[in-house]
Amino acid sequence: MAYDSVETSAGRRDDALGGSATFFSVACSNFAPVSLVGVVGEDFRDGDVELFRSHDVDVSGLERVEGQTFRWSGVYGPEDVNTRTTLDTQLNVFADFAPRLSDTQRVSPCLFLANIAPSLQLDVLKQMRERPKLVALDTMNFWIEGNGAELKEVVRQVDIVFMDENEARSFTESVNLMQAARAIHSMGPSTVVVKRGEHGAILFHDGQPFLTPAVPLEHVIDPTGAGDTFAGGFLGYLAATEDLSEAGFRRAAVTGSVMASFVVEGFSLERLAEATSEEIESRFRQLATLTRFEPLAEDESLPRRNR
Amino acid sequence: MAYDSVETSAGRRDDALGGSATFFSVACSNFAPVSLVGVVGEDFRDGDVELFRSHDVDVSGLERVEGQTFRWSGVYGPEDVNTRTTLDTQLNVFADFAPRLSDTQRVSPCLFLANIAPSLQLDVLKQMRERPKLVALDTMNFWIEGNGAELKEVVRQVDIVFMDENEARSFTESVNLMQAARAIHSMGPSTVVVKRGEHGAILFHDGQPFLTPAVPLEHVIDPTGAGDTFAGGFLGYLAATEDLSEAGFRRAAVTGSVMASFVVEGFSLERLAEATSEEIESRFRQLATLTRFEPLAEDESLPRRNR
Numbered sequence: 001m002a003y004d005s006v007e008t009s010a011g012r013r014d015d016a017l018g019g020s021a022t023f024f025s026v027a028c029s030n031f032a033p034v035s036l037v038g039v040v041g042e043d044f045r046d047g048d049v050e051l052f053r054s055h056d057v058d059v060s061g062l063e064r065v066e067g068q069t070f071r072w073s074g075v076y077g078p079e080d081v082n083t084r085t086t087l088d089t090q091l092n093v094f095a096d097f098a099p100r101l102s103d104t105q106r107v108s109p110c111l112f113l114a115n116i117a118p119s120l121q122l123d124v125l126k127q128m129r130e131r132p133k134l135v136a137l138d139t140m141n142f143w144i145e146g147n148g149a150e151l152k153e154v155v156r157q158v159d160i161v162f163m164d165e166n167e168a169r170s171f172t173e174s175v176n177l178m179q180a181a182r183a184i185h186s187m188g189p190s191t192v193v194v195k196r197g198e199h200g201a202i203l204f205h206d207g208q209p210f211l212t213p214a215v216p217l218e219h220v221i222d223p224t225g226a227g228d229t230f231a232g233g234f235l236g237y238l239a240a241t242e243d244l245s246e247a248g249f250r251r252a253a254v255t256g257s258v259m260a261s262f263v264v265e266g267f268s269l270e271r272l273a274e275a276t277s278e279e280i281e282s283r284f285r286q287l288a289t290l291t292r293f294e295p296l297a298e299d300e301s302l303p304r305r306n307r
Numbered sequence: 308m309a310y311d312s313v314e315t316s317a318g319r320r321d322d323a324l325g326g327s328a329t330f331f332s333v334a335c336s337n338f339a340p341v342s343l344v345g346v347v348g349e350d351f352r353d354g355d356v357e358l359f360r361s362h363d364v365d366v367s368g369l370e371r372v373e374g375q376t377f378r379w380s381g382v383y384g385p386e387d388v389n390t391r392t393t394l395d396t397q398l399n400v401f402a403d404f405a406p407r408l409s410d411t412q413r414v415s416p417c418l419f420l421a422n423i424a425p426s427l428q429l430d431v432l433k434q435m436r437e438r439p440k441l442v443a444l445d446t447m448n449f450w451i452e453g454n455g456a457e458l459k460e461v462v463r464q465v466d467i468v469f470m471d472e473n474e475a476r477s478f479t480e481s482v483n484l485m486q487a488a489r490a491i492h493s494m495g496p497s498t499v500v501v502k503r504g505e506h507g508a509i510l511f512h513d514g515q516p517f518l519t520p521a522v523p524l525e526h527v528i529d530p531t532g533a534g535d536t537f538a539g540g541f542l543g544y545l546a547a548t549e550d551l552s553e554a555g556f557r558r559a560a561v562t563g564s565v566m567a568s569f570v571v572e573g574f575s576l577e578r579l580a581e582a583t584s585e586e587i588e589s590r591f592r593q594l595a596t597l598t599r600f601e602p603l604a605e606d607e608s609l610p611r612r613n614r
Contacts, residue, residue: 175316254600291598293517
C-alpha cells in the first residue's frame with residue numbers, strides 16, 4: 001500500500017494511491033472476490049478506502065497504524081516511458097510490517113504474495129491453514145540481489161512466479177529469457193510469467209510457452225502498477241473460472257494483459273478503476289483479432305520453390 | 308552486397324558474406340524466384356557467388372567492378388545482443404554504384420528496394436517498364452536523418468515500408484509506434500511493417516494492426532541481416548501465393564518472422580542457407596501454437612463479478 005509521486009511525459013501526480021496490493025486487488029476484483037492484507041498510516045485517505053469498497057475488495061485486513069503511509073517517488077522517460085528512475089523511497093509504517101491473516105483469509109483457495117521481503121512471503125504462506133490451490137508470487141530486483149537465497153526458498157513453494165525480463169535474467173543469471181524461464185520452472189513452479197512491458201509477456205505453463213500479446217496503445221500515461229495489475233487479472237480469471245488447463249492459463253494471461261492496458265492509460269488507478277466489464281471484454285476480443293493468423297492445415301505446405 | 312566483420316558474445320567472423328540484397332535474396336529464394344541487382348569488387352569470392360546459385364538466385368545483375376567489396380564491421384552486446392556498435396564502414400565499390408536493371412528485371416511483378424540512398428531507390432523504381440504489383444522498401448536511420456525529404460518522396464510511391472521501431476519513430480517524429488505506423492500509412496503505403504527484433508513486428512495492412520510474433524530462441528548468435536531476411540520471407544510468400552488479402556499479409560509477416568529466426572542462429576548466412584522447407588514449415592506451425600488462445604465466442608463473457 002503506497003502513496004506514489006510520479007512524473008511522466010504526460011504530467012505528474014503527488015501522493016496518489018498505489019502499491020502492489022492496491023493494483024492487484026482492484027484488477028482482480030473485476031473477476032473474483034479479493035481480500036487484502038496491508039498496512040497504511042494515519043494519513044491514508046478515507047476516499048482511498050472507499051475506492052476499494054466500491055470495488056468490493058475486502059479491506060478488513062487493512063491495518064492502519066501510527067505514522068505515515070509508505071511513499072515512493074519516481075520519474076519515467078522522457079525518451080522511453082519504460083525507463084524509470086526512483087527519486088525517493090520512504091518505508092514509513094511499512095518498515096515494521098508483519099502481515100497477519102484472519103481466519104477467513106487462512107483458508108483462501110488462492111494466494112498472491114505481492115512484492116515484499118521473501119521472509120515475509122514465506123511467513124504468510126505458513127499462516128495458511130491448508131495449502132491453497134494456487135500460490136503466486138511477485139518480487140523485484142531489490143530482493144533478488146539482497147535476499148536471493150530466501151527468495152529461492154519461497155519460489156520452490158509456489159505455483160506461479162511473476163517476474164519482469166530483467167528480474168528473470170538476474171534471478172537465474174541467464175541472459176536468454178527461454179532459458180531463464182526454464183530454470184525457474186525447474187525449481188518447482190509449474191507456471192512462470194515473464195513480463196515484457198509493452199511487448200506483452202511470455203507464459204510458461206508446464207513447460208509450454210505462450211506469447212501473450214500486449215494491447216497496442218496510442219497513449220501511455222503512467223506504467224506504474226502494470227505488473228501487479230497483470231497479476232490481478234491473471235489470478236482473478238483463474239480464481240473465477242477454476243480452469244487450470246493450458247487453455248485456462250492462456251486466457252488468464254490475456255486477461256492480465258488486458259487489465260494492464262487500462263492501468264497504464266492513466267495515473268494511479270484513474271483509468272483502471274473505471275474499466276467496465278464491456279471494455280474489458282472488448283479488449284480481450286481485440287487481442288484475439290490482433291494476433292490471429294491462419295495456421296497451416298495438417299496437409300498444407302508453405303509455398304516451396306522447386307530447386 | 309557486403310563483407311561483414313562481426314563480433315558477438317558467441318564469437319566472431321571476419322569478411323563474411325552479408326548485405327541487404329544477400330540476406331533478402333537467399334530468404335526469398337525459398338518461396339519465389341529472385342533476381343538481384345548489386346555490386347561487388349574483385350575480391351568477391353567465387354564460393355559466395357556459388358551460394359546464390361545453389362539457391363537459384365539469378366545473379367546476372369551482380370556487377371563485379373574494379374576495387375574492393377563494401378565492408379562493415381561491428382560489435383553486438385555483450386549485455387544485450389540487440390545493441391550494436393559500428394566499428395568501421397568502407398563504401399569501396401559501393402560509393403559509385405548506380406543500379407541498372409536488365410530488360411527482364413524491368414517487368415518484375417514485385418520489387419524490393421533494399422537499404423540504399425533514397426535517390427537510387429527512386430531511380431530503380433523509374434527503370435521499371437510498368438508499375439510492379441508490389442513495391443517495398445527498407446531504409447535506415449542514416450537516410451532518415453540525412454535524406455529525409457528524398458526518402459519521403461520514395462515512401463509515397465511504394466506499397467510496403469519496412470522500418471525498425473527506432474527508424475519509424477525518428478522518421479515520423481512520433482514516440483508511439485501505433486501513431487508512427489499510422490503516419491507512414493497516411494503518406495501512401497498500404498502496408499507498414501515495424502520490426503521489433505526479438506519482440507517480433509507489427510504489421511499494419513490497410514490500417515489493421517497484426518502483432519507478428521518472433522520465434523523465441525534459446526541461442527541467438529548474430530542478429531545481422533534479420534530485417535532483410537524478414538523482408539525476404541515476407542515478399543517471397545506474397546510473390547509465390549499472390550494472396551494480397553489481409554490473411555495473406557498476416558501469413559507473409561509470420562513467414563518473415565520464421566526466416567529471421569534462422570538467420571540469427573548463425574553468423575552470416577551459415578544457418579539461413581541451410582534452412583529446409585520442413586524446418587521453415589515447422590517453425591511456422593510452432594508460431595501458431597505459441598500464440599493461439601481461445602477467443603471469446605460471440606455470446607460468451609469473461610467471468611464478471613456481480614457488484
